[in-house]
Amino acid sequence: MTRLFNDPAAFADEALEGFAAAHRRWVRPVTGGVVRAAATPAGQVAVVIGGGSGHYPAFSGLVGRGLAHGAAVGNVFASPSAQQIRSVARAAHGGAGVLLMYGNYAGDVLHFGQAAERLAADGVEARTYAVADDISSAAPDESAERRGIAGDLPVFKAAAAAAEQGRSLDEVLRVAERAGARTRSFGIAFSGCTLPGSDHPLFTVPEARMAVGLGIHGEPGIGEEALPTADDAARLLVETLLKELPEDVAAPDGQRAAVVLNGLGSVKYEELFVVYRKVAELLGEAGVEIVDPEVGELVTSFDMAGVSLTLTWLDEGLEALWRAPADTPAYRKGALGTPEPEDDERAPAEDARDTAVPPASDASREAAGTVLAALDAVAGIVEAHVEELGRIDAVAGDGDHGIGMRRGSTAARSAAAEARERGAGAGTVLHRAADAWADRAGGTSGALWGTILRSLGTALGDRDAPAAPRVAEGVTEASAAVRRLGGAEVGDKTMVDVLVPFADALTAATAEGVPLTEAWDRAADAATDAAAATARLLPRKGRARPHAEKSLGTPDAGAHSLALITRAVHGALLNHH
Amino acid sequence: MTRLFNDPAAFADEALEGFAAAHRRWVRPVTGGVVRAAATPAGQVAVVIGGGSGHYPAFSGLVGRGLAHGAAVGNVFASPSAQQIRSVARAAHGGAGVLLMYGNYAGDVLHFGQAAERLAADGVEARTYAVADDISSAAPDESAERRGIAGDLPVFKAAAAAAEQGRSLDEVLRVAERAGARTRSFGIAFSGCTLPGSDHPLFTVPEARMAVGLGIHGEPGIGEEALPTADDAARLLVETLLKELPEDVAAPDGQRAAVVLNGLGSVKYEELFVVYRKVAELLGEAGVEIVDPEVGELVTSFDMAGVSLTLTWLDEGLEALWRAPADTPAYRKGALGTPEPEDDERAPAEDARDTAVPPASDASREAAGTVLAALDAVAGIVEAHVEELGRIDAVAGDGDHGIGMRRGSTAARSAAAEARERGAGAGTVLHRAADAWADRAGGTSGALWGTILRSLGTALGDRDAPAAPRVAEGVTEASAAVRRLGGAEVGDKTMVDVLVPFADALTAATAEGVPLTEAWDRAADAATDAAAATARLLPRKGRARPHAEKSLGTPDAGAHSLALITRAVHGALLNHH
Incomplete structure (x- = not known):
């Protein structure tokens, strides 16, 4: 009107x-x-x-x-x-x-x-x-x-x-x-x-x-x-x-x-x-x-x-x-005199991803199956919560967290499946998933999840069977990379508030010799608690979310989705072992 | 959305x-x-x-x-x-x-x-x-x-x-x-x-x-x-x-x-x-x-x-x-090379209306008072029916009939009042009102009402006291001019369906020697009947109203407003004599 x-x-x-x-x-x-x-x-x-x-x-x-x-x-x-x-x-x-x-x-x-x-x-x-x-x-x-x-x-x-x-x-x-x-x-x-001046449509x-x-x-x-x-x-x-x-x-x-x-x-x-x-x-x-x-x-x-x-x-x-x-x-x-020359050739695709995968050990290839199952679970839990994540994000952000996470997790799962089919190890599967997530999701969460998966992949590599401490190490590296990239620390009401305690709990449990699935379970509990705690925080001041008071009482969307995902991945680990 | x-x-x-x-x-x-x-x-x-x-x-x-x-x-x-x-x-x-x-x-x-x-x-x-x-x-x-x-x-x-x-x-x-x-x-x-793809606003x-x-x-x-x-x-x-x-x-x-x-x-x-x-x-x-x-x-x-x-x-x-x-x-x-020269001078107003009025007889100046009262009544009745006229017009047209009639009748009244203050006779008052109506209202109705008032003004002139037959003559001329301009005949579901019987009834009554106010009363009755009858007609095919079937059962907006106006003018004639 x-x-x-x-x-x-x-x-x-x-x-x-x-x-x-x-x-x-x-x-x-x-x-x-x-x-x-x-x-x-x-x-x-x-x-x-x-x-x-x-x-x-x-x-x-x-x-x-x-x-x-x-x-x-x-x-x-x-x-x-x-x-x-x-x-x-x-x-x-x-x-x-x-x-x-x-x-x-x-x-x-x-x-x-x-x-x-x-x-x-x-x-x-x-x-x-x-x-x-x-x-x-x-x-x-x-x-x-x-x-x-x-x-x-x-x-x-x-x-x-x-x-x-x-x-x-x-x-x-x-x-x-x-x-x-x-x-x-x-x-x-x-x-x-x-x-x-009219009060109704024509x-x-x-x-x-x-x-x-x-x-x-x-x-x-x-x-x-x-x-x-x-x-x-x-x-x-x-x-x-x-x-x-x-x-x-x-x-x-x-x-x-x-x-x-x-x-x-x-x-x-x-x-x-x-x-x-x-x-x-x-x-x-x-x-x-x-x-x-x-x-x-x-x-x-x-x-x-x-x-x-x-x-x-x-x-x-x-x-x-x-x-x-x-x-x-x-x-x-007809501005500026002569028209520009037409040139319909599409520039060679810059990201034509090399579909061949580097060699991997049998152990790493087997672990890649677990990784794929985990990514499957991630895409599933995101799909189930798309609307909720959007709603939470809309309180202080632009409401697209659910949509972006869906695009990213779906693309990551596909890329991982393709890599695994070609015989990739766990590290390469995670790297391909990382690129696909960042590329398809865009937005902040896309960049950060790309970084998380990339850090994990680098830690696991394509040779060794991924021992529990190695996984914990990858998560810790992911946590550090996310803080560096996003410029946030614990208490800023971001996913960092969940990622740090999750990494800490996982590291502690694996250091005690607890097997991965159980250690992940404990860490996922810590993540869930931390996500709930973000609801009581004022958000970090900053781009696109400067209005602190509005989100009091609501968890951070990125923290919430991370907690959901850690829990879903635990389910996949349970089923796959 | x-x-x-x-x-x-x-x-x-x-x-x-x-x-x-x-x-x-x-x-x-x-x-x-x-x-x-x-x-x-x-x-x-x-x-x-x-x-x-x-x-x-x-x-x-x-x-x-x-x-x-x-x-x-x-x-x-x-x-x-x-x-x-x-x-x-x-x-x-x-x-x-x-x-x-x-x-x-x-x-x-x-x-x-x-x-x-x-x-x-x-x-x-x-x-x-x-x-x-x-x-x-x-x-x-x-x-x-x-x-x-x-x-x-x-x-x-x-x-x-x-x-x-x-x-x-x-x-x-x-x-x-x-x-x-x-x-x-x-x-x-x-x-x-x-x-x-979303079903609710962001x-x-x-x-x-x-x-x-x-x-x-x-x-x-x-x-x-x-x-x-x-x-x-x-x-x-x-x-x-x-x-x-x-x-x-x-x-x-x-x-x-x-x-x-x-x-x-x-x-x-x-x-x-x-x-x-x-x-x-x-x-x-x-x-x-x-x-x-x-x-x-x-x-x-x-x-x-x-x-x-x-x-x-x-x-x-x-x-x-x-x-x-x-x-x-x-x-x-910066298209086409050099910018055009700037030139801020406003072109001399083409319609700077000569505010002086031609000389008029006392009788015509007195009649101008009646004309003004009638135009006052016209603006009043239009104002009271703006919404209704818009609704009727929206059935087969663009719904702006009420708004246009309001703009035109208000402008006509003001121009008439100004002319009368300067001592204009009935003819000039109507001519000024006609120009103002056409100029401010735009649209079809603006052109037609400008023509109606102009025809009336020409018939009345600034010299003689307007006898009833002269008024009837003016209305008959208006009716002919509207048919000529609008290209419509009786039965096309336009204002012509009302204007023609109104003019005929007025002419018949004044020919019998009935005084103007009473003759106008009879003619207004004929107009009201005719407007009601337009509801049963299929509209004339044509520009901006090609969809006949939709308006069956609804009168034509122009016919309806004309009937309302003839009735209101009768009220003004009664009061003014």
Whole structure:
């Protein structure tokens, strides 16, 4: 929902004022909207776009060299008035006429039409063009009734680039018509936006559902379906658009197309990229060559959750116009002169891990079986506690401890199994598990668990059967390495609070000659007690957890998971011996 | 919430793949992340940035000329592993060393630190720098413990621009340190994000509240307050940052600063502009000169609702680096060579309405009082039905009919009152009201109501006392103009369905010699009946309302408001005579 405003009635005006203040290099405010900072060159057709507020970067964000000469900016979701449009057009006029461009909505059609008439009366030659790209909004035989959505961008750009080339008003209009006729969009939505000052959303979509073809102001769609996967969403978008090719395009194969994957506001960039991955694949399979794709927020609807796909089927002329440089507040292309050389070669994988394993003794290979069983138990206990670990971590951290531990322990188990299958000893199995954990888990816990497993592996090696004291030695080394790396000591409310007493207890018991499984049992008890004790501590001040008081009464997530793991490993040792 | 994904565990990898596919001109994928499409020039220090996924354009979107040479991309909200970082750094290395830069989080500090060690072992000279700009995350005397948020951008950019100038690794590190020491951010948040595959948000903020200093992964903030106005939010951000100047800055007055107003994901552009308007004003009052401000989404947290303000206090060297060109997927600056000339002059207002009014007869001036009373009644009845009109419109339209009618009728009343105060006759009062309505309301209804009032005003003029038949004539002309402009006829389920019978009934009654007030009463009855009848009609197919079936049983919003208004105007006529 829209939360930041002053008087809701002043929202659009204040937004325009702030926009202009932030973008003085590109635009200057005039009554009714903005025009380019520099005057339109004499003899150049001016392209003036416009529409309601709430769709940024449409429309003001698209004013600048290579794109619009001016934008008339209406109130929230309302067409600018004819008077506003006329004012902007007169300020943008370079003596060669004005093309007024806008999305095909009843209000815009009325006001831009009236503006064109008034401009003619003022002695300014004006033409109008309404973009009508949303194929869900009317059938093909009524395509003139379709709404304009993200197809605005390629159609505006084609016309503006043609104007920049010095073409006449009628030629620029013909370019707009050709680009419009070859531009199709289709969209899906998951939730609506709440306008400034309103206490309820403009429209809603049921939880876990998707509205197909819903308009960007909540105009009804053509159906409702279950929430798709990203790949299925991509398939729906691509297949629908490939069903309605422009009249002069016989088949997609061999065609070139500008592609715009547009987020409506709260479908965010990474989601768009996941969808685009499949869109690119499917278009490639259909034989379509993608030209200068745009994946981002080009026409929004406040924080509406939705996404649309636009294809502009290019001919040679349209392609040159689409690729032409532009420099506007929200759309810049062809920066720094020449494009960088393309180079699609993937750099050789730096971590192509040598899959061969070093030689190992039979004893160490047998011990590797125990190690694998232990890692199995680790992955199992983490899986069982993912949610709990996340919850605990969320008290003072970012709540991802459970997820990270799952990724790491699962990867470690796989890597260990692979190494063991190749005949690795205990040391190598632990080293491979260490690398996999650190590599896949990321985050703090990934680095620290990688270090723990690596220290243990180094202590065990691939030759000797791992005696209990050797295991204790490895754990002690792990403890020292974790303190060094993490910069924490006992009492800082971190995993160190558990790792140190665990290592101490294990060392003490093995020094007494207690066999490993039993010694581990005692040490695991010490670990459990220590983890419980961390709940009473104030956390170490520091990065990402500076708020001591909040976590009083909650154990540290890393300490808690370590204690759980020591206990689980004891179970594996019991079973395996 | 994050809705578009396939296997949540594959989200970050698939997003990176789609990102790279969409941005081949700028980047190429390597193991662990991306590097620039073109190789780092030999002898140039490589700046390698990185961090978890979910923060786009941080970090991959900032790779390209003038900015980073590579980005290591971790899993969702998790640091990339040392192995990933090492792989990206080796691919980006141009033989002159690597500066690793990242936000100051425990996991990143660990992994980037380990990567630097491994790179040294590989023979690649490496340094690290952690951005720590979030002043809410630790006290000034513990500033090294602070988290890194949107200050990443100016600090990365300063270092990268220095590298581009050919400076040595140690010099580039010193630039990073200087930029970091002069960069401060402060943020507020309204709601958390839901990670891909999770069924609940990572964190929440109570409805209508604001968390102050909340971290971008939900790390606890330093307080909670009521939701502020945009201006108050701006004031909190600016005042907090002005309280903690860098050591070598005595006072803000006379300083120059780079300003980044960053949206976290679902605080959208127009809201950011409204906030920026006040930020710029307050910084100006404090004597700070803003240099190349950025207002948009630079470091996000999926669709988290929040905003942060970053100031980098510039010296001459830092200013040149901040203004240097850059060309990356998400950050482009200095496009097309030379900047456009600045030109702050506001174009002369095109609609500076002549406030003088034409001469009018006493009779017409008296009638103007009745017109004003009627417009008062119109604004009143619209105000009382704003919500209802919005609801009706939302069935087949975009739900803004009530808001638009309110804006228009309020503006019309004010303009009419002003004109009457200056002694205008009925015709001029209606013309001024017509212009104000169309200009302020925008949208379809704005254009149509502007036309209705204008037709009436022309019929009444400023000379004669408006006889009842003349009023009927004006309404009939209005009806014809609306049909012409809107392209609708009776039966299309628009306001025409009400306007035509209203005009007919008024004409018939006045032709019979019925006095105006009574004739209007009869006509208003006809209008009310007609509005009710529109509920049974299928709407006209057309722009923004192509979905016939949905609105069966609901009247047309424009027809309904017209009927309400005719009835209210009758009340005003009764009272005024």
